[in-house]
Amino acid sequence: MPTIINVALDLWFVARLGWGVAGAAIATVTAQSVSAIICAIKVSRYEMFRLQRRHFKLNRILLSEYFSLSIPMLLQSFVIASGGLFVQKHINNYGSNFAAGMSASEKIFIMIETSGIALSPSAAAFVSQNYGAKQFDRIRQGVRSAVIISLCFAVFSSTLLFLFGRQILALFVASDAIKFAWSSLCVT
Incomplete structure (x- = not known):
C-alpha cells in the first residue's frame, strides 16, 4: 500500500506540481506515515497487541536470543545500505x-x-x-x-x-x- 501511495504522490508532487526532489521526499515520508498510522490503528483493535506495563519487563534469555538472531541481520542491512549509498553517490555524479x-x-x-x-x-x-x-x-x-x-x-x-x-x-x-x-x- 505505501508503494501505491508513494507512486501516486510522486506523480502529483513531481510531475504535476513540479516540486522535484523535495516532492519525491515528501511523497515518500507521507506514504510511509500513512502506512504506519493505518497499521497502528489496525493492530490496536486486538487486545493481544495493546501494550501494558508488564510487557516492558526484560527477559534476559529472550533478549540474548534476539541479539544472536538480529546481529547478522543488522550487519546484512548495514552492508546493503552502504552499497546503496555508494551506488547513489555515483549516480548523482552523472x-x-x-x-x-x-x-x-x-x-x-x-x-x-x-x-x-x-x-x-x-x-x-x-x-x-x-x-x-x-x-x-x-x-x-x-x-x-x-x-x-x-x-x-x-x-x-x-x-x-x-x-x-x-x-x-x-x-x-x-x-x-x-x-x-x-x-x-x-x-x-
Whole structure:
C-alpha cells in the first residue's frame, strides 16, 4: 500500500506540481506515515497487541536470543545500505536527468518486485502447514503453482514494460530522463 501511495504522490508532487526532489521526499515520508498510522490503528483493535506495563519487563534469555538472531541481520542491512549509498553517490555524479531516470525505473521495478515478493509469505505458510501435516504431495503442488503464478506474472509484466515502458516512465520523469530510465529498466 505505501508503494501505491508513494507512486501516486510522486506523480502529483513531481510531475504535476513540479516540486522535484523535495516532492519525491515528501511523497515518500507521507506514504510511509500513512502506512504506519493505518497499521497502528489496525493492530490496536486486538487486545493481544495493546501494550501494558508488564510487557516492558526484560527477559534476559529472550533478549540474548534476539541479539544472536538480529546481529547478522543488522550487519546484512548495514552492508546493503552502504552499497546503496555508494551506488547513489555515483549516480548523482552523472547529473539530475540520470538520477531522475534511475529513480523512476527503480519505482517501477519496486512495484513489480513487490507483487512478486507478496507471493513468498503465503507460499511459505502453505508449505509449513502441509509439512506439519505430512502432506508432501500438496507441498509439491503448492510450490509448482507458486512457480507458475510467478512466471505468468513475470511474463505479463515484462511484456507490459516492453510494449509500454517508455509511456509508463513518461508519467514519472521528463523526456530528457526517459532514455536513462529505459536503459535502467532494460538492465533490471
